[in-house]
Amino acid sequence: MNRVLWVPITLLLWGCFWVQAADRPNVLLICIDDLRPVLGCYGGAAKTPNLDRFAESAVTFQRHYVQFPSCGPSRACMMGGVRPDTLRLYGNGGSGSVANEPKKRPTMPLLFKNNGFTTLSFGKTYHSKGSGPGFGWSRQPWHPPSGWTCYVNYQMQKGKTAKGMWRPAFEIYDGPDELHGDYQTADQAIKALEENQDKPFFIAAGFYKPHLPFVASKRFWNLYKDEEIKPLQPQTIPEAAQRYGYSFREICAYGLDKGKLFTPESMPTLPQTRDLVHAYYAATSFADAQAGRILRKLDELKLREKTVVVVWSDHGFHLGDQQRWAKWTQFEADMRSPLMIRVPTKGQRGRRTNALVESVDIYPTLAAACGLKLPSHLEGVSLLPIIKGQVDSLKPAAYSQVKGLKNFPNMLAYSIRTDRHRYIQWRDVSDGYKLVNTELYDLGVIGAERMNIADDSEQTEVLDACRALMGAGYTTLQAVE
Structure with a gap:
């Protein structure tokens, strides 16, 4: 077990039991795929008014780090509360193994389900479909019909694998938002809030974008002027860096010119880089709008003071900086991602913290916030002492x-x-x-x-x-x- 404890035990105990059983809040977990800290509330260039507004009533963790810069391991570690070495999980294949030992190592949704919460999943929460009993959902997870690409007009050829097949790196479609898979995910989450407002719930909504391909309706592309789009820095590979993970060039599964994929020898030009960053921002703004729809419904149902809300991304993504168009490196652009948490506290105001925190801390934080006994297998710590302003930091390093x-x-x-x-x-x-x-x-x-x-x-x-x-x-x- 890779447990790292750096705070007085009294603070951890305080974080575990501050909620009486009768007052246990609900949980709303919003997961966003491949989102680096480009949100407005992080000082980024993306236009994200809904999440910026949410940050005004939440704690924004400026230095949140994931356990692994790829979807499968990162999500498994967050949902399982453990590190990659514990799961022996170092890639997307086999990421469902986090649910293999429900008695010894219950996942976060399973812990909540076992404590009387209705647990529901919409869109991409785990990397796998998450349909087995160990994943912890009260009913089968829901996924949008468009799948992870969320293409609207372009359709991948049936019967062919993605490898070597041309597909656009982004799609800006002229049509209603409702055609997008992430919009449909938000619809399902909103419906679940309405149906479960009178009983304890743990609802997870996962958006596929801004993961490649970058897909959004045209109105989100139009939020940005061409002159606003700047290449991200630095544009050079770190001097004397090891490149054991540099062979992963995710962009090479896509192209911009019809029938032509990017290759290691033919990466995006400067004009193409501007278009790709533009599309990434548009997809980010689209995801922001869907998160905003869910958060507004939470307020309309008067559930704000009864619900812990987490906004989290599974890792960052290189957008041409350090000569990368992918995740899967040991660097900040991939390891650092947004994390915002709001607990039901009257009079709470938005606050930013530079405390070093990790994705494995989310499980113990939510369990503690809801007054649940923390399982012994957890390898993170509750962040409630930071959220409540009791301490400035809890650990000297993120792993x-x-x-x-x-x-x-x-x-x-x-x-x-x-x-x-x-x-x-x-x-x-x-x-x-x-x-x-x-x-x-x-x-x-x-x-x-x-x-x-x-x-x-x-x-x-x-x-x-x-x-x-x-x-x-x-x-x-x-x-x-």
């Missing part, structure tokens, strides 16, 4: 992993993000987790990796401190050191 690809299938990165640095150890799992390479980046409070300084003789103290935190947080490494 993330990523796996090497293609020519490096045995390479596994163990990474930590401290207040100022990102430290990474690349280990060969086929050779007893032998340490192969290290990386160290000075990021400041919020920044991007530009130069690996692990070989800088002036960084000895920083490296020693990071190694100590690494050993404290990863029990897998404790066994091999």
